[in-house]
Structure formats: structure tokens, C-alpha cells
Amino acid sequence: MTAIKIDKVWKEYGDTVVLENVSLELPDHEFLVIIGPSGVGKTTLLRLLLSQETPTRGEILIDGKPIASEPTADRGVVFQRYSVFPHKTVLGNVMLGPQWAQAPLLGRLFGRKHRALKDRALALLDRVGLGAAADKYPQQLSGGMQQRLAIAQALIMEPKVLLLDEPFGALDPGTRKAMHVLVRELWEEHAMTIVMVTHDLAEAFALGTRVIAVDRPRRDPQAPGRYGATITSDFEAKCRIVRESERFEAARAKARQDHGQSGASPPAAAMVHPFPLKAGAA
Amino acid sequence: MRRIINYPPARGQKLILGILPFLAILMIYLMASEARLAVNPGDKLIPGFASFYAAMERLMAQPDRSSGQYLFWWDTYLSLWRLCVGLGISALLGCVLGILIGFIPHLRAMFEPVLAALSLVPPLAVLPILFIIFGLGEVSKIVLIVFGVAPFLIRDVVLRVESLPREQIIKAQTLGGSTWQMMTHVVLPQVMPNLINSVRLSLGATWLFVIAAEAITAEGGLGYRIFLVRRYLAMDVILPYVAWITLLAFLMDYGLRRLNTRAFPWAALKES
Numbered sequence: 001m002t003a004i005k006i007d008k009v010w011k012e013y014g015d016t017v018v019l020e021n022v023s024l025e026l027p028d029h030e031f032l033v034i035i036g037p038s039g040v041g042k043t044t045l046l047r048l049l050l051s052q053e054t055p056t057r058g059e060i061l062i063d064g065k066p067i068a069s070e071p072t073a074d075r076g077v078v079f080q081r082y083s084v085f086p087h088k089t090v091l092g093n094v095m096l097g098p099q100w101a102q103a104p105l106l107g108r109l110f111g112r113k114h115r116a117l118k119d120r121a122l123a124l125l126d127r128v129g130l131g132a133a134a135d136k137y138p139q140q141l142s143g144g145m146q147q148r149l150a151i152a153q154a155l156i157m158e159p160k161v162l163l164l165d166e167p168f169g170a171l172d173p174g175t176r177k178a179m180h181v182l183v184r185e186l187w188e189e190h191a192m193t194i195v196m197v198t199h200d201l202a203e204a205f206a207l208g209t210r211v212i213a214v215d216r217p218r219r220d221p222q223a224p225g226r227y228g229a230t231i232t233s234d235f236e237a238k239c240r241i242v243r244e245s246e247r248f249e250a251a252r253a254k255a256r257q258d259h260g261q262s263g264a265s266p267p268a269a270a271m272v273h274p275f276p277l278k279a280g281a282a
Numbered sequence: 283m284r285r286i287i288n289y290p291p292a293r294g295q296k297l298i299l300g301i302l303p304f305l306a307i308l309m310i311y312l313m314a315s316e317a318r319l320a321v322n323p324g325d326k327l328i329p330g331f332a333s334f335y336a337a338m339e340r341l342m343a344q345p346d347r348s349s350g351q352y353l354f355w356w357d358t359y360l361s362l363w364r365l366c367v368g369l370g371i372s373a374l375l376g377c378v379l380g381i382l383i384g385f386i387p388h389l390r391a392m393f394e395p396v397l398a399a400l401s402l403v404p405p406l407a408v409l410p411i412l413f414i415i416f417g418l419g420e421v422s423k424i425v426l427i428v429f430g431v432a433p434f435l436i437r438d439v440v441l442r443v444e445s446l447p448r449e450q451i452i453k454a455q456t457l458g459g460s461t462w463q464m465m466t467h468v469v470l471p472q473v474m475p476n477l478i479n480s481v482r483l484s485l486g487a488t489w490l491f492v493i494a495a496e497a498i499t500a501e502g503g504l505g506y507r508i509f510l511v512r513r514y515l516a517m518d519v520i521l522p523y524v525a526w527i528t529l530l531a532f533l534m535d536y537g538l539r540r541l542n543t544r545a546f547p548w549a550a551l552k553e554s
Contacts (some may be wrong), residue, residue: 020484039551048455050452052452070455070460071452071455071456072455072456073456073457073458075456077453078450079449079452079453081447082447082449082450082453083449083450083453084453085450085454085468085472086472086551087472087546087548087549088470088471095465096457097457097458097459100458100459100460100463100467101458104460104462104463105462107463107466107467137547139550139551150453153453153457154453154456154457157456157458158455159456224386243424243537258463262528267500278432
């Protein structure tokens with residue numbers, strides 16, 4: 001369970017107001033996409049979620065607790081560029097986080113622990129389609145492969161929230177499509193919360209379950225920095241109830257298929273709703 | 283007729299063109315030597331190759347009468363020892379202090395100005411101070427090299443650390459890295475190729491300090507020998523020594539370059 005709450009957050013640099021009075025509540029397992037014109041503060045909002053910057057006023061809570069004042073392992077991130085370490089191989093990049101967590105001084109594991117981690121990392125690399133490139137350096141990979149690597153590197157830490165800062169901005173359209181599929185699948189598999197910044201509207205609605213537009217509702221021509229940006233529109237792109245019923249239908253179809261193969265009466269357990277709807281559960 | 287910039291030399295041509303200036307220098311030297319020796323067979327200013335051979339044979343293969351050392355090899359050992367110790371300490375300081383100062387904002391605020399000031403002090407101007415404090419032995423020579431080279435290396439590493447993409451450092455933090463882990467696994471490996479290149483660049487300056495210190499006071503060393511035999515106009519010793527120092531510097535540079543490509547294969551990928 002990961003619920004994010006942004007509570008009346010302001011961000012100011014001196015006299016310039018970048019974000020004003022941004023409030024947002026995001027329940028668990030949502031795919032939030034932030035859109036808006038360039039330079040309006042989308043990335044600032046993401047940086048606040050990452051603790052790369054701190055709000056001037058207001059606070060950000062994850063599961064009811066204020067977020068740490070510096071970037072920590074509970075929030076993974078993928079930037080448009082420079083998200084991977086050029087001096088480590090693909091495998092080394094993915095193994096880095098867990099090695100740091102388990103070996104504070106050396107940052108390196110040996111023996112059985114190392115093998116176990118290597119297997120886990122290789123499985124994850126296979127999942128994102130980089131199994132064959134495990135021994136290459138990031139510079140030898142294409143842009144799309146580097147972003148896959150950056151995602152795998154973040155995912156192995158099992159973060160509560162994955163933050164994506166225009167992750168597909170530098171990719172060609174074909175690669176971008178493939179990345180969309182991958183990210184959506186990973187989002188389903190890991191049942192995590194993703195917050196993504198993009199300026200591509202089609203991408204936003206293709207991926208997001210919720211899309212918010214950030215813009216400046218007021219402008220003062222004499223003082224451009226006087227008013228900041230805030231959430232101007234909030235779309236529920238994919239209704240939670242629709243998503244859950246889709247998942248339920250998929251589970252039921254699978255159960256029916258299994259039943260058809262075995263030829264026995266439908267097992268009662270398979271008919272239990274795998275993701276109980278809020279209304280039904282209450 | 284194409285423009286001249288559009289005529290690249292072929293491989294063989296390149297080699298020949300590269301060797302040509304060396305041959306030209308050699309030819310000019312030999313001709314000048316011949317002309318002078320024809321007028322005065324006892325001339326010492328531009329000796330012929332026979333005198334080089336005789337002088338070097340004396341220094342390399344015959345032990346010195348007073349000290350019992352083979353002077354050429356003894357000088358080489360002393361100079362290389364000073365150079366390597368001085369440069370090694372400087373590189374170590376550059377690596378450790380550079381990363382600490384470059385990566386930790388408070389240390390940077392504290393030490394960046396003083397480093398900038400220190401690196402502008404001409405090292406040879408403080409050599410007398412070093413002689414007064416550390417005496418005339420090896421310590422003052424090593425300190426001179428460190429004083430001359432270390433600030434440059436430290437500042438270079440600081441700049442390199444600062445130029446690491448901010449995204450990388452943030453990413454490392456989201457992977458749970460501590461300051462120590464980020465310094466050892468993210469910053470250090472990425473700084474090393476650059477540090478080795480800077481050491482290569484400072485080889486020239488280091489030789490300058492070694493020879494300058496030896497010229498003033500020493501019991502041996504390549505620079506010491508050159509300045510000693512200068513009194514007898516012994517060009518037959520000075521010129522081979524200069525060539526030998528050049529060769530040593532070249533070999534060290536080449537070795538460091540090979541080390542860089544061997545130890546950090548990813549760094550070469552970046553440039554392509």
C-alpha cells in the first residue's frame with residue numbers, strides 16, 4: 001500500500017513562485033502522469049516528490065508520513081538521461097543497489113549472497129529484455145536499452161513509488177511504443193505507484209490511470225514570477241472500478257479455461273474476487 | 283583540384299611524414315658536428331657520435347672511481363625514485379582530497395579558495411623555504427614536487443567531481459547509497475581515468491621540479507649530473523642525458539595511457 005498526499009505545497013525561489021497551493025491525493029497502485037507546458041514546474045513537482053528539492057510551504061506524505069528530506073531508497077527514479085552509471089556493466093548497474101544495502105562498507109557481496117543476487121538481477125534483466133547484454137557497458141547500448149536498464153536498476157530496490165522524468169523523451173517512436181508496453185506491464189506486475197512527467201499528451205493518456213495538467217491559472221504581465229503553477233485539470237483516465245473489473249474478468253476467463261481443460265466442476269476458490277472492490281469489501 | 287584539407291595521408295605516408303622531422307634534426311646535427319670537428323678536432327660543443335658512445339660507455343659500464351657506482355644507472359634510479367614518490371604522493375592527495383572536497387559541499391566551501399591560492403604560488407619560489415625547513419636531503423625535493431603538482435591534481439579532480447551529472451548522484455541516493463558508498467563506487471571510478479590523464483600531463487612539470495631541485499643540491503641524479511658536467515662543457519654527457527630523460531618521460535606517459543585503456547575500458551567508449 002502506497003498512498004501519496006501532497007498537502008498545499010508551495011515552491012518559491014526568492015520572489016519567483018513556481019508552484020502554488022498544489023494539493024493532490026493519490027491512492028495505491030495508480031499511474032499518475034503530470035503534463036503541462038515546458039518550464040511551468042512539472043519537473044519541480046517531481047523533484048519535490050524525490051526530495052531533490054524541499055517545498056517552501058506545505059508537505060508531502062507517503063502513507064501518512066512526511067517524506068525524508070533527501071532522496072531515499074523508497075522512491076526510485078528514471079531520468080531522461082544520465083540515469084545509469086557508465087563505469088559499470090549492465091549487470092553491475094542492476095546489482096549496485098542491493099549490494100549497497102547489504103554491504104555498507106565494501107558495497108560488494110561475495111559467495112552465495114553474490115550468486116543469489118546475480119540470479120535475481122539476471123532474471124530482472126531478462127524481464128526487461130536485456131538478458132543478452134548483461135556484460136556490456138551502458139555506452140554500448142541504444143537509448144531505449146539504456147532506459148530499460150535504468151528501470152531495472154530502480155525496480156530491483158522494490159521502491160514504493162517509481163518516478164519517471166520524461167523517460168522516453170529522447171527515444172524514437174517505435175522504441176517509445178515498446179517502452180510503453182513494458183512500463184505498463186511492470187506497473188501491473190509490481191503493483192506499485194508510478195508518477196511520470198511528460199509533455200506528450202497521447203503518451204499521458206495511453207499510460208496513465210490519472211492525468212493531471214499543471215499550468216499557471218493567473219498571469220501578471222508586470223511580474224511574471226508573481227503567480228505559480230498549480231493543478232488546473234485532473235482526469236481519471238482509467239477508472240479504478242473499470243480496471244479492477246477488467247482484472248477480475250481476466251482472472252475469471254483464466255479460471256474458466258483451466259476448468260475446461262481439467263473437465264471438473266469450477267473450483268469455488270477461483271470465483272472469489274481476486275481484487276475485492278471497495279464497495280463490496282466494506 | 284581539391285582543397286588541401288581534403289588530402290589525408292595514407293598509413294604508410296603518415297609514418298614516413300612523422301619520422302621525417304626526427305631524421306632532419308639528426309641530419310642537421312651530424313652536418314654541424316662534422317663541420318665544426320673538421321675545423322677543430324678538440325671541439326666540445328657539438329660532439330660526434332663517437333664521443334657520445336665513449337662518454338656513455340664510461341658512465342654506464344664502468345664504476346665511478348670515488349663512489350664505486352655505475353653513475354648513469356645510479357643517477358637514473360635516484361631521479362626516478364624522487365619523481366615516482368613525489369608524483370605518487372601528489373596523485374594520492376589529488377584523489378583523496380579532490381573527491382572529499384569536490385563531493386562534500388562544506389569541505390568545498392572551506393578548501394576551494396585556499397587551493398586556488400596555493401596552486402598559484404610558484405613552487406620554485408618557495409624552494410629556499412623548503413630547504414630551510416626540511417634540509418637539503420630528499421624530503422625537500424619530494425615536498426617541492428608535491429607542492430608543485432598536488433594542488434593542480436586536486437583542483438582537477440574537484441572539477442571532475444563537480445561535472446558528474448547531478449542525475450547520477452540523485453539516482454545513487456535512490457538506490458540507497460551512503461556518502462561513503464557513492465564516493466567509492468560512483469565518484470572514484472569515474473574520476474580515475476581523468477586523474478591518470480592529469481598525471482600524464484603533469485609529468486613535464488614534475489621532471490622540471492626534479493631537475494631544478496637536483497641542480498641546486500643533490501648527491502646524484504640525472505639533473506645533478508647535467509649541471510655538474512656543465513662546468514666542463516661536457517656536451518657528450520649532457521645531450522645523451524637529455525635524450526634519456528625524454529625517453530623516460532615518453533615511456534611513463536605511454537605506460538599510463540596503456541594503463542588507462544586497460545583498467546577503464548568504459549572511459550574510451552564515452553569518447554566515441
